[in-house]
Amino acid sequence: MFKHIKNDIPASIVVFFVALPLCLGIALASGAPLFSGVIAGIIGGVLVGALSGSKIGVSGPAAGLAAIVLTAIGTLGGYENFLVAVVLGGVIQMVFGVLKAGVIGYYFPSSVIKGMLTGIGIIIILKQIPHFFGYDPDPEGDWAFFQVDGENTFSEILNTINNISPGATLIAIIGLSILLLWDKVLSKKDKVFQIIQGPLVAVAIGILFYVFTQDHEVLGISKDHLVSVPVPEDFSSFIGQFRFPNFSAITNPQVWITAFTIALVASLETLLCVEATDKLDPHKNVTPTNRELLAQGAGNIVSGLIGGLPITQVIVRSSANIQSGGRTKLSAIIHGFLLLISVVLIPTLLNMIPLSVLAAILFIVGFKLAKPALFVKMYKLGWKQSIPFFVTVLGIVFTDLLVGISLGLAVGIVVILLKSYQNSHFLHIEDNSNGKHRIKMTLAEEVTFFNKGAILKELDSLPHDTYLELDVLKTRFLDYDIIEILEDFSLKAKERNIDIKLISKRGIVENPPSYIEFFEQRPKSKLSLS
Incomplete structure (x- = not known):
């Protein structure tokens, strides 16, 4: 784990700066105590990372x-009751892992996963534009198109025009320039610029x-445009920020419903994030999905027990980790310890970081996820890849993550059905001798009930006085529905003077009396032709 520590430490610092405002913002958007987001970030880094x-x-x-x-806290009658659902949700996730439910993640098309990454990249950029210009009316964690304050992504950007903060904008531009200079020029000149990361320098300058402009009339940055970490007065007040579940609420059916909802969504x-990060990883590591569910479940149990929000693997932080050169799980673990150390020892210093500088860091993350070249590449791959991709992107941008992915998956399934419909068989007219049309129909390797319509249409369109060769040599799976279609067609064939060679x-059978009996006389699986 320590083999690539020179890569993991700089990456962990970048992830820390990305994660800190998101932890606080998501807690604010959830209607939960701010410190609950930090707890979840620490547990997600240290425990789940390990x-x-x-x-x-x-x-x-x-x-x-x-x-x-947000909904569950109100429904369950308080945050302590909600924490019970978080703990139970973690237990359910561990059950999912034991039952090997992690395989679900592998059934999402590549085009949908790429669309998810691209959509999230666009969302990151759009959501950070107001923060870049010093306009912060809603929490950093509000990522849906329709926001909690009644605004939407684009109306919030339009509102920014009349609320630009000169100081926040200036330091954001300086920070973005530093990041680009570091990434494109300095990091390639000397190793010291690879050890000391550009985001760290940008934050320090921020x-x-x-500090030097806080009293300036024009360039001064207001308090609401800075990171806002809770600052405890002493050790006892720090401990007082932790909340504990009220297990007397465990008999409430709504608690269990919330727990299952958290477990399923998380x-x-x-699983989607695992699939996406494995695709982004330049070293192409493969994450064991069932172990991931066990780790996430353990993390949610501990997070719920000490007052934290529910935890998932998160693409924003994961992609920032990959882009910053992270190689092992040490990067995630160190970022968790950085969150813990910083909120304990230097919360006052953290509260001097302008959000506009962090927005500049996220701009880079978002752009690398949603590069224009990817849109061109997906378009050139053809409609079977591009349509699910673009539907997923638009769905995520204009709704939210899960709805967008569901739309992309639905379109992907329709594409699969269309491909199955088109590829069920091959029809070839060989000649027209002896007064009969000679037609050869070759069935695909797998023929299911999805292909019923195409095959039935083809058989019904055959003219009278036809000699049909039905080739199933390469067919390994033939659905019973298709066998029934062939059985029914054999009766029609006699009336239309159609001879069939199977x-x-x-072997070869001329006009088999019963297709059902023919295909059922197999030593192995009822529907296996091999």
């Missing part, structure tokens, strides 16, 4: 669960800018 089999995934509180948390988001691995 237990997970992912080398580059980073876990923490997820924006996708904010609406569920703090200095705030598991799905995690070619299979069992």
